[in-house]
Amino acid sequence: MRGDWFALIAAPLFFWILGVNTFHDAAHFSLHKNWKVNRFVPYLFPILTSPLAWYHQHNIGHHSYTNVSHRDPELAHFTFWKREHKSVKWRPAHEKQRSPWFLLFWWTVAVEIAFATMNDLWMIKDKVYNECVPMKALSRRRLLCHCLGRVIGAGFLFVWPFFFFDTWTRVIIFAVVPYVIVSNLFMVNTQINHLTTDTAHAGDEDWFKHQVVTAQDFGVKSKFCFFLSGGLNLQVTHHLFPTVNHCHLHKLQPIVALLCDKYSVKYKTYSGYFDAIRAHHDHVVRMSYNDDEH
Template sequence: MSKISFNSTNKPFASTLRTRVHDYFKTHGLSSTGNRKLYIKSILLVSIAVALYLALLFLTMPIWVSCVLCVLLGVTFATVGFNIMHEGGHQSFSKKAWLNNVSAYTLNMLGGTIYFWKQKHNISHHTYTNVDGLDHDIDIKFMRMHADQPRRWFHRFQFAYWFVLYGISYIAWVLFQDFEKYFSGKMGIKADRKSMPLREHLIFWGTKLCYAGVYLVIPIFMVGWSALLGWLIVGVSCGFCLAVVFQLAHVVESTQFPVADGDSGKIEQEWMVHQLSTTANFATGSRIVSWLLGGLNFQVEHHLFPRISHVHYPAINKLVKATCEEFGVVYLEHRTMGHAFASHLRHIYRLGRS
């Protein structure tokens, strides 16, 4: 599928905003990457994940306690993804390249494939946000996420089954979608086929074997077949968190799904304005939400400046809002996570019915 382009003839908004953000870091003598607070949080999250995993393996406890710990482990896996893997994948975790790589490969420790993620997320999603056929994150099997996607009979019921698909998304990602990408060589249905270097082939199979060993074989050996239930609870808890956070940022009532001109293949908006029209913030006033989500509730700032660490988003947020107001650019935001969630549910309900 041929790539689209954005309007690049007149970009006063983008140049002004970039200058202001650059001056902010220069004036305050700050690096745009992570800082000590991020490193401490990362060590804490990994330590919690390891402690929960070991507790489930070696401690005897009532089944309801085990189930609660499995939920907590799944949520912790998601927070590791939000705070550590995501930052490393964007090279914003640290000024040191090796530390970015280590943090990015926490995805492989959770069974995913960072090689695929960087192509699907960094390139497709961040460049062509909410563009059908190019942003593969909005191509969700059995879900109609925007009006340009065909409506099937079962979409009428997506308001009732969405939580099942969101819940199994992490398990499907690790056990099916990665293999689909591996054998097809495509990041999405309409994507071009790409070959993998030998190194990535070895890492892929090593990752999948380690995942099976750490999260299935060892738990079954230590606990018994009931460990499969624990694995399912962990996977559903993690998947639900990951899926919901993405949907609240891009698939709500106010976000747009632009279509390129059929002849020129061009979207008339400049790229930064496109990001603002397809992305929405939520709960930016909640420090707890920001801490847990690694600043992904500041999704607008992240999409405008993906190489800047989330620890700087609250300050950048003020610059972005002021510049948007000055240039008359709409800035999308929900005051709370609950409001954003309700907007998402209304959106998918309407798309399933009409």
């Protein structure tokens, strides 16, 4: 708030580290034994997303129907200009996603503008999240509180610099740069786990096998990947045990890997962020082509 330049990097970075290591577990009711604590904690991070929308999108839709056509709402984000699954009808606009710059742009605007604002508004308007998950009925008071929370979230991101700084340069930089960093950190740690060539269209009639083949891990032995991702790098184990706090996942992961090997269940891992991001981008490029032509 003083306008120190180092805070442009430090504030969003530590916000992300604190948020991802608490928000995700709390939203899965695995941060604390008291459910009320788990219910409250996600509201401490209004910049990330609305807890209400998150429960619909992530807990109810994505974890129950991972990568299942017209059931997993995370396959249906802004499909009019982005395509990451065959269930999405191809459009000429999807050709643009072949460029790495498209991926960077999408990751930059995704969190607050796309997920936490636009998807939230559409859910309230249509009473369904991404045409997949029916919205829970809300009282007028609850709906008012929800909308007020989204306004406060946007205020934390974009409005406060106008009241603290006397130059447009600082206003614009401090309103944009921290958000860009948080959004990219969110996307790089979430999009590489299910949307690759090996996982996006995989599936199995057995629910547990389905969770394994539709997800992938990265940097399973890396403390850096584990800390920066809040345990999201152990995605396969998380999907098998979504209500287990992520601090236990590194102990469960070797057991899961051994069982998968024993029963010949494909268990995909990447060495780290770089390989996982490259695999995700390769998949996005594939999805940019018309299925009828290729």
